[in-house]
Amino acid sequence: MYLTQYLLLAAVLFCIGVYGVLTRRNGVLVLMSIELILNAVNINMVAFGTYNADVGGQVFALFIIAVAAAEVGVGLAIVLLIYRNRRSIDVSDASLMRG
Amino acid sequence: MSIFAAAAAETFQPSDWLFENVWIVPAIMAASFLYILFFGKTFPGKDRVHYVGLAAITVALGFSLATAFMWVTQYEDNQSHGSEASSAFVGEGIVSTVEADEKEESSGASGQGCLAEDNRVGSLQAAGEDEYALGTGLLTDSGELAVEAGEDGKGEGHIKAKSVVRCLEWFSTGSFGGDTAQGSDNLTFNIGTIADGQSIMMLVVVTFISFLVHLYSTEYVKGDRRYVHYYAFLSLFTASMLFMVLSSSTLQLIVGWELVGVCSFGLIGHWWEEKPNSDAALKAFLTNRVGDIGLLVGMIVLFFGAGQTFDIETINYLAVHDGLSQTTMTVAALCLMTAVMSKSGQFILHTWLPDAMAGPTPVSALIHAATMVVAGVYMIGRLYPVFWFGLTIPGSSLNALAFVGALTVVGGGALAFVQNDVKKVLAYSTVSQLGYMVLALGVGAWTAGMFHLFTHAFFKACLFLGAGALSHACHHSFDMKAEMGGLRKRMPVTFATFMVGTLALVGVFPFAGFWSKDEILVGTGGFPSTNANGNYTLLLIMGLIGAAMTAGYMTRVIWLVFFGEYRGHVDPHDPPAVMKYPLIALAGLSVITGFLNFPSDWFGGLGTRYGLKFEQWVEPGGGSTFPVIGHGDSNLALAVIASLVGIGSAAFVWNYYQKLYAKDPNATEVTDGLRSRNKAAAGGYALLENKYYLDHLYEGAIADGTKGPLARAAYWFNQNVLDEIVNTAGRTSTVLGRFIYRFIDQGAIDGSVNLSGRGASESGGLLRKVQSGRIRQYASLMFGAATVLAAVFIVAI
Amino acid sequence: MLASVSLFAQATGNSWDLPANIAFGIISVIAIGAALRMVTTNNVVHSALYLLIVLASVAAVYILLGAEFAAATQVLVYIGAILVLLLFGVMLTRARLGGDEDLNYEQRWIGLGVSVLLFVVMTYSIWEQYGTKDEARLVGYEPQRTAEVADSIFSTYIVPFEAVSVLLLAALIGAVVVARRD
Structure with a gap:
């Protein structure tokens, strides 16, 4: 087994996640793609932790999971708010921040 | 550590109890705050909620006066004893200097007391100060030093009492690498109190003024729409000011410092329905943030300079005994000075203080005249060796x-x-x-x-x-x-x-x-x-x-x-x-x-x-x-x-x-x-x-002024850097190409206008164009730019 | 994918950990396939279910790497909580349960371009750095025990731990404030 194969798996998942973020219209689906990205990063964390025989990698993967939970909570709240105000969760429609 | 405890037990004095338990004073006020916060609205007749605050502050005042009285009595007693047999007196110990918490002792972590002499000595040895008398315990050691100092200074032979420090372990964590004063890989952070002349003096001042202000406010803010809120904040302010004054570590000092800042914010904006008042509160808060950065940086510099400790006494000890380098102390002193300038209203960051008068007058008396604004002065006094040697006074x-x-x-x-x-x-x-x-x-x-x-x-x-x-x-x-x-x-x-x-x-x-x-x-x-x-x-x-x-x-x-x-x-x-x-x-x-x-x-x-x-x-x-x-x-x-x-x-x-x-x-x-x-x-x-035009400087020149150049810089960056990178970057170029089209089309007109010097507001308009408001565009740009940057790094390195 | 296939071929030539590699191959194919379906399917609920498969595969990868506690947390928090939360989000925003042609942005080649570019850059750098070099081998590693993780969190990483707990609290309050009807 090589460290490389885990890193490549993570890279593939990361890129798929980025693709999802950039192409999905639905706000909830965008959030899901972000979860995919975070998972890819987590694989890297754990793989390097094992590679260096250091629990730090695993600990930070746990922190990332916690932060991801917070992110989903706030993100969904925002999506719900947008839905409530605009009757649509198409992220392309949310362009009120235009300068 | 056990030697100290034994010495303390032998020479127990009634005053010791007061000095070791000064934490009660802020605790009373904190309890009062919590009570008013949670039960104030349902207090029988909420316009009488001041009874809670008044009762608490009266007890706190009594306690501080008793402490001050004990401190003075102890000093005077020491003079009469000390002149007869000063050496014997020193041997007995004036007060117990280090009172290790029992928990700490039982856990065997005796080397991590709040100012355990071993630690200091250890770090001094690390600093190469071998000639310093190492073997002696803190008690005799500094006791003698104090007497010597008295004799050297004026020949008056006054024996200064040692400060009484008491700490509990707050939390412990791994060290940040390098040499530590605590001599191990685990750092212990303590929370505790210092009772010495300076803190007891502040204790009396804060509780006394606060007592009078509580009393005065019963009439002054009578019938106010936020009467409960007002008294809750008064209690919280008093508690946090006392907490700051008594803090035995710089970390704790920062916590107290920020807490009083929050109370100040809340009380300046007490009548926030009127715009000037809420503006004044914000101004006070933001101006203080400028200084707080200095406070944080200064404290962190001291933390690492003193071998990873926040303990004030240790830092002071090291500063006096060449344990800190001159550069460390100068940098720390200058950073801390920024904090003093904002909190204590020193020139050029004083502008918030006059505006802070938007708050109720008793609050102005308590916070913005008598107590909180002297926090900076107090901090200088507390870490005086750092300033003294750092600025080579x-x-x-x-x-x-x-x-x-x-x-x-x-x-x-x-x-x-x-x-x-x-x-x-x-x-x-x-x-x-x-x-x-x-x-x-x-x-x-x-x-x-x-x-x-x-x-x-x-x-x-x-x-x-x-x-x-x-x-x-x-x-x-x-x-x-x-x-x-x-x-x-x-x-x-x-x-x-x-x-x-x-x-x-x-x-x-x-x-x-x-x-x-x-x-x-x-x-x-x-x-x-x-x-x-x-x-x-x-x-x-x-x-x-x-x-x-x-x-x-x-x-x-x-x-x-x-x-x-x-x-x-x-x-x-x-x-x-x-x-x-x-x-x-x-x-x-x-x-x-x-x-x-x-x-x-x-x-x-x-x-x-x-x-x-x-x-x-x-x-x-x-x-x-x-x-x-x-x-x-x-x-x-x-x-x-x-x-x-x-x-x-x-x-x-x-x-x-x-x-x-x-x-x-x-x-x-x-x-x-x-x-x-x-x-x-x-x-x-x-x-x-116009107050030396300082407000104009801050708002007009600095706040508005950065918008213009920033917009121009962003424009230039977009035009020159992003443009070229993106064009060579293959598939993403079309996205950004469309983007740049918009820039050349509309941006160029604005740009030429901008160059002809219509000033900041027009160039601010340029930045607007980037802000299309489309999330997808932002995301594509962000990922694309990050990828390109990563590629540049990989190729370059 | 090509890169991993060639890696696989090279790895078989050496003395290597066969069962683990077979497991890794199966898991990664499942994970990548589910992830691809997740971002392309036209059904929101299906998309969420594909995410579930990806998350479970990632948990399996953790177990392969000897990180038991992270795997358990992955199942509990991600699959148990976050996914349910996301499904609630789908439900509350009244997405159509059947297919939905309108789910993707019409100019999906932008996203494709960015992600392919990203993939090229990342693969290149990973391959350059580690490839099939000997020092990149993962051999004879011990599973990281939960006790070690706990010790580490509550000693070395206590400050980040406290920071994360404050962050969670802030997010909790923030979510309530943002989403409540007022």
Whole structure:
């Protein structure tokens, strides 16, 4: 087994996640793609932790999971708010921040 | 550690209990805060919620007075014992210095006490200080040092009591690598209290003023729409100020520092429905954040400099014994100075303090005059070795701290002349007086600075509460020119107390301000044969100018408010008893507190017997955790000169208004005076009226100014850097190409306009174009740019 | 994918950990396939279910790497909580349960371009740095025990731990404030 194969798996998942973020219209689906990205990063964390025989990698993967939970909570709240105000969760429609 | 515990058990004194348990005082106030917060609204008749706060502050005041009494008694007892057999006394131990928490002892972590000598010695050894006496325990070691210092200093042989420190383990964590003072890989962070002269002095000041303000507020904010909220914040403020004052580690100090900032924010914006009030609160908060960055950086520098410890005593000890490098201390001192400048309203970051007067007047008295604003001064005093050696106070002819202080004295004083709002005059006067304190600490007159802090708290609180009484009577207005005048007969008690406060502030013999200000002027060492630490002639002159200004603007206030004809519309009268008695109490203290520290060569034998008590009680013994500092000799000629300068200035202003009154009883200023005839005078007045244009600088030049260049820079970056990178980057180029098309199309027009110099607002419009508001565009740009940057890094490295 | 196939071929030539590699191959194919379906399917609920498969595969990868506690947390928090939360989000925003042609942005080649570019850059750098070099071998590693993780969190990483707990609290309050009806 090589460290490389885990890193490549993570890279593939990361890129798929980025693709999802950039192409999905639905706000909830965008959030899901972000979860995919975070998972890819987590694989890297754990793989390097094992590679260096250091629990730090695993600990930070746990922190990332916690932060991801917070992110989903706030993100969904925002999506719900947008839905409530605009009757649509198409992220392309949310362009009120235009300068 | 067990040796210390045994020593403590043998020499148990009743006072020890008080010193070790001072944490009770902030705890009482915190409990009061929580009670009011959760049960205030349902308290039987919520307009009586002040009973909770008053009861708590009364207990806290009693406790602090008892502690102060014990401290003083202990000192005096030590003198009588100590002169007979000082060595034996030292052997017994003055007080238990280190009281390890039982939990800590049982867990065997004895090497991690809050100031365990082993740790310091360990780190000193690491620093290569082998010649220092290492084997001795802290108790005898520093005890002897204290005595030596006393003998070296003045030959008085005073034995200074050691501070009593008590800590609990707060949390522990892994070290950040490198050498640590605690000598292991795990760092322990303690939370604890320091009881020494300085903190006990602050304890008394804070609880006393807070008590009077609680009392006064029952009438002043009666029927307010946020009465419960007000009392909750008063309790929280008192608790956090006490927490900060007693903190034994710099981390704890930061927590307290931020807590008082939050309370200040909440109370300035107490009536937030009005825009200026909420603006003032925000301004105070934001200005303080500028300084807080300095505080954080400074504390972190000290943390690593002192071998990864936040313990104040350890830091001080290392600073005194060359355990910290000169550079570390200089950098830390300068960073901490930023914090002092914002919190204690020093010049150029003072602008929030006058605006903070938007809060209720009792709050202004408590927070923005007597206690919170001196937090910066207190912090300097607490970490004095760092400032003393970092800024090389004894050796330099001018240092940043003293200069900032002196500039504040003069700059703040000048601003007070052009204000029409009585509270604003007092606010600028506070700025100016805080300048005196910082000046004193900057020139090495520690005791003078602390003593001025002490006396200033009383007379400035007296003046502020007096201003509150005026506003209470005059239709809630503070405008001296429109609503006041001739109040001397209508409000005799207010007049008398205000007058006492003014005399103390101006520094008229024998009021409190005279003694403290005189000591500061002596401490500059600019006057011949004062034997102070430095030789700061320029600062002495600035101090004298400040004294003249103080007399001048206070005379103006007195005249405009209490003399001449009444210009208001209501019928003013003295306030009710609960507001009157705090005024009287503070006025009384403004008279007598000065005598706590009169020079030892005054009044013949009385001076040697009772003089300089404040210095003896409050100043720590030099040598161990405090530098050995000299004290200036008081000088009668200097006192006379300072008094004459003040009286002359007051007489000048008085004469001006007398003449004015003779011409027109209702006039408040000369309409065809110097200002209309002389351009320079008019310019100077405009400069002062606009507060040196500092607000314009901050808002106009810095805040608005950064928008323009930033927009131009972003534009340039988009046009030149992104453009080229993206064009070569293959598939993403089309996205950005469309983007750039928009820029060339519309941006170029705006850009040429911009170049022709229409200024900041137009170029700000350019930045708008990037802000298309489309999330997808942002995301594509972000990922694309990050990828390109990553590729650049990979290729480059 | 090509890269991993060639890696696989090279790895088989050496003495290597066969069962673990077979497991890794199966898991990664499942994970990548599910992830691809997740971002391309036209049904929101299906998308969420594909995410579930990806998350479970990632948990399996953690177990392969000897990180038991992270795997358990992955199942509990991600699959147990976050996914349910996301399904609630789908439900509350009344997405159509059937297919939905309108789910993707019409210009999906932008996203494709960015992600392919990203993939090229990342693969190149990973391959350059580690490839099939000997020092990149993962041999004879011990599983990281939960006790070690706990010790580490509550000693070395106590400050980040506290920071994360404050963050969670802030997010909790923030979510309530943002989403409540007022």
